[in-house]
Amino acid sequence: MSEPDFATASTERTFGRRQIQAGHALMMVLSRPIPYPIEEVWSAISDPDSLERYVGRPEGDLRRGGSYELPDGTRGEILRCDPPRLLTVSVKRPGGHSAELEIHLTADNSRTVAELKYASVRAGFVLIDAKSGEWAAGPGWEFFLDSLIEFLGGTEPDEALGIIGWTSLEGDRRELYETRNAQWEGAKAHWDREHEAAPGPS
Template sequence: MFDVTQQIDAVRRQVGAREYQGRTAKVVTVGQTYGATVEDVWDACTNAERIPRWFLPVTGELRLGGRYQLEGNAGGVVERCEPPLSFAATWEFGGEVSWIEVLLAEEPEGGTRFVLQHIAHVDDERWAEYGPGAVGVGWDLGIMGLARHFGAPGDALDPKEGTAWLASEEGRRFVRESSESWYEANVAAGEDEAAARAAADRTTAAYGGTAPE
C-alpha cells in the first residue's frame, strides 16, 4: 500500500523570493531523494516516452530551445539543458508565463536528490488568495508520481487514473496533508498565520479536498 503521510514527510518544501528578469518573483521549491542514479532520474524527467508513466503525456522537442506541451497542462520552451544535472524551461499556462528549474545531485549515501523550483511573478492579491499551495500541491502530486515510479512494485499510479485517485479518500487525504505542509512552509517564510491558514484552506478546496475544521 502507498503511504500518503510517508510521501508527504519525504518532501522538503520551501517558500521564498528572488529577483528574476528585473522583478521580484515568488519561488516555490520542492525536493525529494529517490533511490535511483542521477542518470536514471534525468531520463525519467526528460525522456518523452517515460514522462507519461509518472506525470503527463508530452509532445514537442525536449531539447535546448525546443518547445514542449504537456497534455491538458502547461507548455513552454527549454531555456537551459545541462545533462544529467539540470534544466530550465518556461511554464506557460492560461496566458501567463512562469519558469521552472530542475536540479539533480547524487547523495553521499546513495540515491539522487531532485529539486524543482517554480518561479513566478505573482501579484499580492493572488498570492494572498491561495499562497504557495496553488502550485505547491500540484508539484507534490508530480513528485509523488515520480516517487511511485521509482518505488516498489505495486506502488506506481497510472497517470490516466489521476483524476479518479484524487477523488478517492486517499487522494483527498494527500491534498489535505500537502496543503497543510505548504501552510507550514508559508508561515516559516514569514507569512501571517491567519492569512496563511485562509489561503491553505482555499487551496485545499480548489484541489477537491476538505479543509480541516
C-alpha cells in the first residue's frame, strides 16, 4: 500500500457541533496516526521556522493570547497552548470566514495520534467549492497532515501548502484530493442521517 493510500485508509473522519467565538458551528473531526514522537510533532506544528517550510511562516505575537498572520492573509488568535498536547487558534481567512482550529496530540509509544478539529459558522466549508477554488476543510486539512509527515521525514514541498490552491494540484495529488473529498461527502451524509439532517449554519 502506498503512503497516500495508507494515509487515506488510516484516517478517521466525523462531524460534530461546537460553540466558538463566532457562534454555533459545524465541526469536522480528523484523526490520523503520525509515525513520529509527540515532541517532534509538537515542534513541527508550533515552531515558526518549521511551519515556514511546509505551510508558511506565521508572524505576530506567537504565544497564548497573542495573534498570528500567515502569508496568505489568514490570521487569528492563539486561544490555548498546552505543550506538547494541545493547540487551539481562531482562524479568519481573507474574505471574512471565521473558524476555530484545535490540534490535540496523544503519545502512542514512538508515534503520535493527531486529532484535528476544525469548526466554522460558514455552511459548506468542508467540501469542494469549485467556484471559489478555496481549499475545502476536509481534504485540505488532510493535505496539511501529509505535509507535516513529509516534513518530519525530511522531505519539504516545492511550495508551502498555504501558498498554493487546490486547483493547482495535478495528477495523483489532484486525484487524491478529489477522493478524499468524496470520503468527506460520505461522512457528512452519514452524520446528517444520524442527526436527522439537522440544518447547518447559514
